[in-house]
Amino acid sequence: MLKRFRQSLIAKMILSGGVTLILCIFLWTGFNVYFFKRNVVSNAMSDINMVSDTIMLALHYAMMLDSEEDIKENINNISKQEEIESIRVYNKQGLIVFSNIPEEIGKVIGQDDPACNACHQYTPPPPTLPLSKRTRMVDSDHRQIMSIMTPIANSEGCSPGPCHVHSKDEQVLGLLDVTVNMDDKNSMILMFERANLGISVVVFAATFLALFAFSYRFIFRPIRRLIAATKGISGDNAYTDIDIEQVDEIGTLGQAFNMMGRRVSDKHRELLEQREEYRNLFDNVPCLVSVVDTDYRVIRHNSAYERHFGLPMGKRCWQVNKGRLEKCEACPVDRTFRDGMSHMSEESGMSKDGQPIHWIVYTSPVRNETGEVVAAMEMMIDITHRRELESKLAASEHRYHAIFDSIPNAVFVLDRQTLTILNCNDSSQEMYGWSQLEMRGRSFMNFFREGEAGDWEEAVRNQAEIELCTHVDKSGKSFFVFLSISPARFEGQETLIVTCTDVTRKIEAEQQLIQASKMTTLGEMSTGVAHELNQPLTILQAISNLLSRKVTNRTEVSPEIMREMAEGISTHVDRAAKIIEHMREFGRKSDLRTMPVQINEVLERGFEFFSQQLQVHNIRVIWELEEDLPLIMADSNRLEQVVINLLLNARDAIEDRWKGEKNNADKRILLQSFSTPERIVFRICDTGAGIPPAIRERLFEPFFTTKNVGKGTGLGLSISYGIINDYGGKIRATSWEEGGACFEIDFPKAECEL
Known part of the structure; x- marks a missing residue:
């Protein structure tokens, strides 16, 4: 029972909630006590500091009059207050000059004394220190006292005058030490601590008991009822609603649980129906399904498997599927048993009718509760019809290659991006002179004449036809081709099918007609050309006649006239040559x-x-x-x-x-x-x-x-x-x-x- 209690939710809530509550209460109590104690000490320091300031004001007038009696009287009167233990005045040498305790007057306090060390730990000692640095707590005879040292500063009234001779450079003339008894304050702090502790214990007990009673009444008892109902759901009995009369989250949980219980009962009934349905699906699935144990015996199978191979009758899988007398060399079931993974392979065998069949088999492991492989499931897909189609496809591809190679024109399959030749037919070898192996992997643009490939590259990629272009065969001979281009997919990539038709003879015949037409045109233009040539020739004849007369008459020709005639001859000779060159260029055969x-x-x-x-x-x-x-x-x-x-x-x-x-x-x-x-x-x-x-x-x-x-x-x-x-x-x-x-x-x- 103790073990059950430790493992119960209520024990965990008591432990976690109780520890958390205790920690929170003690943190709260400690914070209150710490804050109260700090506040009391701070107030005490402020009070003592205020008393020190009051004493300084009272002593200032007497010091200015140099009246020791007044100083003693003031110190004795102030020290009569109940909590003040002592009032001392030290000079710069540590000598107690005035005190309410007569026995202390004349004593010298060293710099290592706690009263002096607060200032003399610095070199040089500072003229002022904050209140916290000037305050010290002293334990004496089971009592605790608080002492505050206040420096007596050198003021304007102290340095001049006949009685006090102090240098203006001196900042501190002495110290005022006031000690106060802290017993009352400590008693008040102790009483506050005890009161807070008592209140914390009461708050903890009351809160813990209230939480425990509430949790037990509204949480743990309903949970027990839910647990009992859950155990009932796990059995085969029909679910009975539980009644939780609470209008809160637990009540809502009870209603949801009732709804869940009813649904679980319904689902359980549906599950039984589905199990029967899945059994029917397993038997009626069109794939061949069997389960093979570790001894390779067929222990379960569906109807399709039985139709193909008949009843296994406890035989091993290779005996049923393939009619073998021993295990297959490459067995996917065996690999599944060895590595616990799924495998796939293509197999062939004989049906129960003696017909050859082919199938793809997928194997997957069947594991027990501990994860150990205890059987293998085989799912076989009959691909006999696909194999027949593959044979027909192979024959069709053979016919395609035969047609492809027998086309009289050159046919190329090009990569659409790079225009690299992927495949070509036999006619391309006859047309271009390279073997098919040499042409595969070459760029199709290498067939164009040098300098023209860049002009045709975009046209080959984007146009359906190129009416006329010039290609070069392996020997360097040029010929004219007509290109028919169509996009296609070849072996999974974007390609171009290019058919090249040799039109050299047709073009040569057309060129002969064109050349004849040119000659006819030149003949028709002969009159105009003759007139065009006649003008420069007439001018040349005139210049020649002029020179002849000058020579005959032995007339001297000035250099200016000679230069003008020479320029005229050159100009009209160039004009005639240009006309003749234009006619020659027009009349020549074009190289296309x-x-x-x-x-x-x-x-x-x-x-x-x-x-x-x-x-x-x-x-x-x-x-x-x-x-x-x-x-x-x-x-x-x-x-x-x-x-x-x-x-x-x-x-x-x-x-x-x-x-x-x-x-x-x-x-x-x-x-x-x-x-x-x-x-x-x-x-x-x-x-x-x-x-x-x-x-x-x-x-x-x-x-x-x-x-x-x-x-x-x-x-x-x-x-x-x-x-x-x-x-x-x-x-x-x-x-x-x-x-x-x-x-x-x-x-x-x-x-x-x-």
Whole structure:
């Protein structure tokens, strides 16, 4: 019973509450006594100090009169008070000059005496000290007295005069020592201590008993009833409500406990129902579930397991699952028994019907109350169908690789961020000359000509098609390709599928047509070029004739005239050479090198080459070019041919419309360029007859022409359309509001600006 009492809540509350209450009461009592005692001593010190000040005032007048009788009389009268023990006056040498005890007069007190040591412990002694430093407590004959030393300061009335000769530098003339008996004060303190102690004991006893009675009545007794009810809940009996007639937290706890008890009973009933439900779930779960003991015998299984393998009949797992005669070499159940962890593996075996089956098995330990592994649970997922699908997938991948490698065009799989080649087909090896192993891991941009890779990098990442670009094979030979690009995921990463089509033969055929068109254009411009060359040649002939006459007539030519003729010859030779160089450059075959191009410069060069033709036909040119246009990616030589083709068409359209008109002819061509946020646009408009809406859709078809037979091949606009399309541009034919036709061409801005 004593042990039960020590372990009970009431004993713990008595111990903890009682100790806490005792400590609090004694701390409170000690604080009161300490504060009272300190207050009494402090008041006593103040009283003695006030008495000392009173004595000093009483003695001051007598000292000033040098009347020893008055001093003695004052000291004796004041010392007659009941609590005053002694009043002494010391001079600076420690001699007792005056005292209410006659036997002490004339005695000398040393500096090590407690009365003098308070000041003489400092060097030099201070003239003043606080009251606490000047006060001392002395125990004598079972009594306690308090003594206060008060210095007698040197004042203005003491240093001069016939009777007292003191130096002005002296600060202290002597000491006044007043001692008071503290017996009454100590008796009062002792009585206060005893009274507080008695009150503390009474308060502790009353408080402890009241708390104990209250706790027992309103806490411990209801708790016992709750404990008894709890023990009843743990059994199989139905719960019976307990009645706690308290309107407080314990009463609320009792109501909550009753509610909990009813719910626990309901939950217990539901738990039994759920246990039966879980048993049914275990039996009916579609996965194969079995429990194997440490001897590897199947001790429990569900219906799905029985359907696949039949009844275990106490056999070991390898006998039931795989029809083996001995344990498997790699067994997840065995690993679970060894380390107590869950494991997974893929297994194969035979069903009870003799069909091969495959499954994934997960094992987990079954432990007893002490944590020891006593069995292992196997959960097997039938993956036979998945294995069949994997076989079909492998066959499909084989067909994919066969198709991938048999595509006649080169196909590359690129990393979207770095453009590194991840995979390629057999045709890429034939097209580029490198083996597949050599190309994997290389950058796709290495296939572009030196200096062009940076211009095409963003286009490869972001465009679906690149109409025309130049690649280089392993031998360094250049060829033209058409790129078709589509994003995809390859082996879990973002990739680009790039199909490269060799269009070299097609481009070469187009180049032959373009070159023929250039030659035709040069032929049509021969008259204007001849006139353009005739001017410098005429001037050169005139200079030559002048020099010949001067030589024939033996006329001296001044140096200034010779210098002027030499400069004229040089200027017109340069002009003729520039015309010939422009014709040669225009007539050469383009190398299709794509680079940043300023469209305004192309318009100016094309016009410069064709300006004489327009002047001959009295055609006025209007310029509306936007300054500082962004660049485009193209070949300036090919674009110049587009400009000249359009100028030729504009000239012919103007001539057809205004034939026979002289004074009223409105022969104008507008050259205009401007930019939008995404595109660069230039327009060539004329005041010719215009283009009927019915034939606008056929303008860019090969061999289609509106000119008379023998005046056009029908290839100019078709070739121009192909050149513009190669660089991602668009060309449209519209009507000009001024009358006539207007061709508008736009290109995307270059990714990099120069």
